[in-house]
Amino acid sequence: MTHVIWQGTWKGRTPNGLEHQRARSIVRPTGGIMRGKFPSRKTGRMVHHEGMLELDAIYHFETSPLVAQYTEQPQTVHYADGPTLRRYTPDFELKLANGESILVEVKPHKFAYEPDTKSKLDKVTKHFEREQRNYVILTDRVLQIEPRLSNLRRIYHLAPRLLPTYLKCVAKLQQTQALFPISLGAAIAPLSHVELDPYSLLLMGLLTCDLNSPLDDSTILILKEENEHAWFRLSDRFGF
Numbered sequence: 001m002t003h004v005i006w007q008g009t010w011k012g013r014t015p016n017g018l019e020h021q022r023a024r025s026i027v028r029p030t031g032g033i034m035r036g037k038f039p040s041r042k043t044g045r046m047v048h049h050e051g052m053l054e055l056d057a058i059y060h061f062e063t064s065p066l067v068a069q070y071t072e073q074p075q076t077v078h079y080a081d082g083p084t085l086r087r088y089t090p091d092f093e094l095k096l097a098n099g100e101s102i103l104v105e106v107k108p109h110k111f112a113y114e115p116d117t118k119s120k121l122d123k124v125t126k127h128f129e130r131e132q133r134n135y136v137i138l139t140d141r142v143l144q145i146e147p148r149l150s151n152l153r154r155i156y157h158l159a160p161r162l163l164p165t166y167l168k169c170v171a172k173l174q175q176t177q178a179l180f181p182i183s184l185g186a187a188i189a190p191l192s193h194v195e196l197d198p199y200s201l202l203l204m205g206l207l208t209c210d211l212n213s214p215l216d217d218s219t220i221l222i223l224k225e226e227n228e229h230a231w232f233r234l235s236d237r238f239g240f
Contacts, residue, residue, distance in 0.1 A: 065205025079127035159199035185217025
C-alpha cells in the first residue's frame with residue numbers, strides 16, 4: 001500500500017467530508033498494483049486509489065481550479081459487447097466548476113491501446129455517447145508530464161490543510177495586487193501579512209505560474225485575469 005504523508009498544516013478540525021460508497025471494492029488484492037488512500041481537501045475524506053497513475057490523477061484533480069469535486073469508482077454500468085452485457089466501473093467522476101460531469105478512466109498508454117483493452121474502451125465510449133454522458137480516458141502521457149506533476153504535488157503539500165475561503169482570498173488580494181508579478185520567495189512575507197499564502201491562491205486559480213519549469217523561490221507568480229485560461233488542462237475537449 002502506498003503511504004502519502006501530509007505535509008501541510010493541520011488545524012485541529014476537518015472539512016465536512018462528502019459521503020461516498022465506491023461502486024466496486026477490492027475483495028482480494030491481486031497483482032503488483034499499489035493501492036492506497038489519499039487525504040483529499042476537495043472531498044474532505046480519504047480517497048481510494050489503485051496504482052500510482054490514479055494517484056497522479058488525484059493530484060491533478062485536487063490542484064485544478066476547474067474541478068470542483070470528484071469521487072472514485074462512482075458507479076457500475078452495463079454496456080453491450082455484441083449479444084453480451086458486460087460490467088464496467090469508471091475510475092472517477094469529476095464535477096467541474098461549470099456544473100458539467102465527466103467520467104474518467106485512468107489507464108497507462110501502453111495498456112489502453114492493447115487490442116482487447118482498446119476494443120473494450122471503444123465499446124464503453126460508445127455506451128456513454130448513447131447515454132449523452134461525458135467520458136474521457138487519461139493516460140500517463142497526460143498525467144505524468146514533468147515538471148508539471150512534481151510542481152503540482154509540491155504546491156498541494158505546501159498549502160495549509162484547510163484553505164481560506166475564496167471570498168476572503170479575493171478581498172485580501174485586492175490589498176496586495178500591486179505586488180504582482182512577483183517571485184514565489186518574495187511573495188510569502190507580504191501575503192502572510194494579510195493572512196494569505198501563495199500555494200492556496202494557486203490552488204484556487206487566483207494566481208498562476210509556469211508549470212513547465214521546476215517550482216522554486218524564483219518562480220514568478222501572476223494574478224490570473226478574468227478570461228485567462230486555467231494554468232493547466234487535462235482535456236481540451238471537455239474543458240478541464
